[in-house]
Amino acid sequence: MKYETVIGLEVHLQLKTKTKAFCGCAIDFGKIPNSGVCPVCLGFPGALPVYNKEALSSAIKVALAFSCQIQEYTKFDRKNYFYPDLPKNYQISQFDLPLSRNGYLDIFSENKAKRIGITRVHLEEDAGKLIHELNASLVDFNRAGVPLLEVVSEPDLNSPQEAFDYLTGLKNIIEYLDVSDCDMEKGSLRCDANISLRPEGAKELGVKAELKNMNSFKGVKDALVFEVSRQTELFEAGQTMVQETRLWDADKGLTISMRNKEGAKDYRYFPDPDLTVFIIDQPMVSQIKAQLPELPREKMRRFTQDYGLSEYDAKILVSSKKDAQFAEECIQRYPGKDKKNIVNWLIGPLLSEANFRKSNLHELTINRDELISLIGFVEDQSISLLSAKLVLTQMIDSQKPAVVIIKENNMLQISDTVELTQIITAVIQENEKSVSSFRAGKINALMFLVGQVMKKSAGKANPKVVGELIKRRLTDA
Amino acid sequence: MSIDKKTVKDVAHLARIELQANELEKLSRQLQDILGFIDQLSTLDIEQVKPASHILPINNVLREDKPHVCLTPDKALENAPSKNGNFFSVPKIIE
Ligand SMILES: [Zn+2]
Numbered sequence: 001m002k003y004e005t006v007i008g009l010e011v012h013l014q015l016k017t018k019t020k021a022f023c024g025c026a027i028d029f030g031k032i033p034n035s036g037v038c039p040v041c042l043g044f045p046g047a048l049p050v051y052n053k054e055a056l057s058s059a060i061k062v063a064l065a066f067s068c069q070i071q072e073y074t075k076f077d078r079k080n081y082f083y084p085d086l087p088k089n090y091q092i093s094q095f096d097l098p099l100s101r102n103g104y105l106d107i108f109s110e111n112k113a114k115r116i117g118i119t120r121v122h123l124e125e126d127a128g129k130l131i132h133e134l135n136a137s138l139v140d141f142n143r144a145g146v147p148l149l150e151v152v153s154e155p156d157l158n159s160p161q162e163a164f165d166y167l168t169g170l171k172n173i174i175e176y177l178d179v180s181d182c183d184m185e186k187g188s189l190r191c192d193a194n195i196s197l198r199p200e201g202a203k204e205l206g207v208k209a210e211l212k213n214m215n216s217f218k219g220v221k222d223a224l225v226f227e228v229s230r231q232t233e234l235f236e237a238g239q240t241m242v243q244e245t246r247l248w249d250a251d252k253g254l255t256i257s258m259r260n261k262e263g264a265k266d267y268r269y270f271p272d273p274d275l276t277v278f279i280i281d282q283p284m285v286s287q288i289k290a291q292l293p294e295l296p297r298e299k300m301r302r303f304t305q306d307y308g309l310s311e312y313d314a315k316i317l318v319s320s321k322k323d324a325q326f327a328e329e330c331i332q333r334y335p336g337k338d339k340k341n342i343v344n345w346l347i348g349p350l351l352s353e354a355n356f357r358k359s360n361l362h363e364l365t366i367n368r369d370e371l372i373s374l375i376g377f378v379e380d381q382s383i384s385l386l387s388a389k390l391v392l393t394q395m396i397d398s399q400k401p402a403v404v405i406i407k408e409n410n411m412l413q414i415s416d417t418v419e420l421t422q423i424i425t426a427v428i429q430e431n432e433k434s435v436s437s438f439r440a441g442k443i444n445a446l447m448f449l450v451g452q453v454m455k456k457s458a459g460k461a462n463p464k465v466v467g468e469l470i471k472r473r474l475t476d477a
Numbered sequence: 478m479s480i481d482k483k484t485v486k487d488v489a490h491l492a493r494i495e496l497q498a499n500e501l502e503k504l505s506r507q508l509q510d511i512l513g514f515i516d517q518l519s520t521l522d523i524e525q526v527k528p529a530s531h532i533l534p535i536n537n538v539l540r541e542d543k544p545h546v547c548l549t550p551d552k553a554l555e556n557a558p559s560k561n562g563n564f565f566s567v568p569k570i571i572e
Contacts, residue, residue, distance in 0.1 A: 018542045018543070025544070032550065032563055033550065033563040033564050034553045034554060034563050035563070036547050037547055037548055038545065038547050039548070042548075051540070052539070053539040054541075056539060075531070080491075084567040133561075133569070134569075136561065136568065137566070137570050138565065138566055138567075139564060139565040139566075141565070266491060271530035271531065275531075276533070276536050276538045278537050279536045279537060
């Protein structure tokens with residue numbers, strides 16, 4: 001039987017505000033343990049949490065970027081459970097009245113455009129950090145109370161690759177908004193995945209497993225790939241699935257069931273009486289909307305319209321905010337209205353230099369104006385395209401100006417007719433046979449003669465000029 | 478709502494409280510009384526009243542994103558039942 005994979009992702013983003021969600025403790029992960037704490041984030045009795053204005057505004061930006069409906073009336077709730085990294089014995093989160101609902105993220109996966117629903121984006125706070133020693137667990141509360149956003153997707157993802165592309169797209173947008181570092185390895189983005197299978201065509205969802213402990217986008221994809229095959233095997237063997245949480249073990253490449261401790265979770269959510277409700281009216285939303293930067297989709301549209309980029313090329317360039325910025329700077333400095341040439345350079349030689357160096361486009365140590373000048377040398381046929389690519393490599397390595405490298409390597413093409421005529425005369429004398437075939441109408445013979453001139457000039461003759469000169473010589477005579 | 482012993486047991490477990498059999502009996506009765514008292518509210522007509530989640534008619538209380546002075550680690554750990562260097566120390570929670 002064929003199965004359909006159904007995946008939904010829960011993403012937690014750490015907002016990069018200066019201070020925590022409910023207190024003024026500065027957020028700095030390099031600090032010594034328990035130095036960035038206060039009575040509020042340690043959950044001391046009588047402490048009063050007050051939410052961070054900047055965090056709220058960042059959260060609204062994220063919700064708007066995913067086209068969510070901002071809820072006019074929203075509040076905080078207490079999610080009650082015991083764990084040593086949770087000083088208050090509850091996490092401040094949102095339950096029935098989240099900040100926003102019903103958004104989406106458009107992804108392009110496996111050559112298909114697809115809209116993935118976003119159920120909700122809500123506000124919450126982080127817990128502390130635990131370090132497990134031999135006989136005890138040590139707790140650092142510096143991270144406790146850091147503002148988090150939870151972005152919950154609809155179960156609209158149908159393959160591990162789609163999940164990967166969703167995460168990449170989400171990170172891309174957040175990077176443009178500049179509200180979170182989105183670094184999974186550093187924990188500023190965390191992702192749990194719900195996955196189930198169902199017979200193709202079935203309407204009802206299957207029994208899901210919740211996957212945790214992935215620490216990279218690739219880890220998420222790998223864990224999902226493993227789970228698809230594990231669940232497929234269970235189905236084939238006619239076994240019933242149990243709803244459970246499974247931990248991804250990246251080293252072993254498999255998921256392990258977490259023993260179910262105490263049956264169904266009961267978080268006893270209730271409104272946090274310490275925090276007021278929030279009324280987010282239209283003027284407030286409009287004001288924040290006006291602060292939104294240009295997002296990848298819009299930038300892509302503008303690149304295609306203003307600079308004549310293909311959608312494919314534009315997509316590559318906007319996939320990183322800084323790369324897009326670098327590209328746009330180059331495109332704007334490039335003279336003239338037709339930007340095709342500079343775009344080809346960016347998508348071609350520059351991107352391959354970046355890939356080769358395992359870096360990003362914007363990290364290439366190349367002066368924008370020098371790049372433009374290099375392209376100019378190719379356009380006026382001072383150097384060949386092939387030489388130009390070599391010059392580019394050296395420019396990045398040495399940061400010398402294009403013109404210096406061209407001179408040092410004696411790369412200037414010979415376009416000077418006097419100099420070329422001498423070489424052409426010699427070639428014509430040495431290749432009588434080809435000369436007569438050309439006169440007899442064989443075009444290939446011309447190519448051969450041009451090739452000979454190129455050889456004699458050590459590749460520096462300008463082939464276009466050479467071709468013209470030979471043609472003129474042989475037809476005139 | 479009626480409170481039976483099982484409910485009290487479940488709630489006690491969620492609160493990590495250990496109850497003796499006689500306490501269970503006593504608390505079930507007391508909780509039932511408390512709930513019964515609160516239940517008087519259900520006789521009110523609240524058809525026209527919007528649900529509230531906060532007792533004060535205030536909203537949007539926010540603070541600027543400005544750092545304050547934190548506690549020193551010594552101060553933060555002062556009342557900790559157990560500590561290790563600058564860390565709080567708790568019984569080991571994973572095997
Ligand atoms: Zn604090």
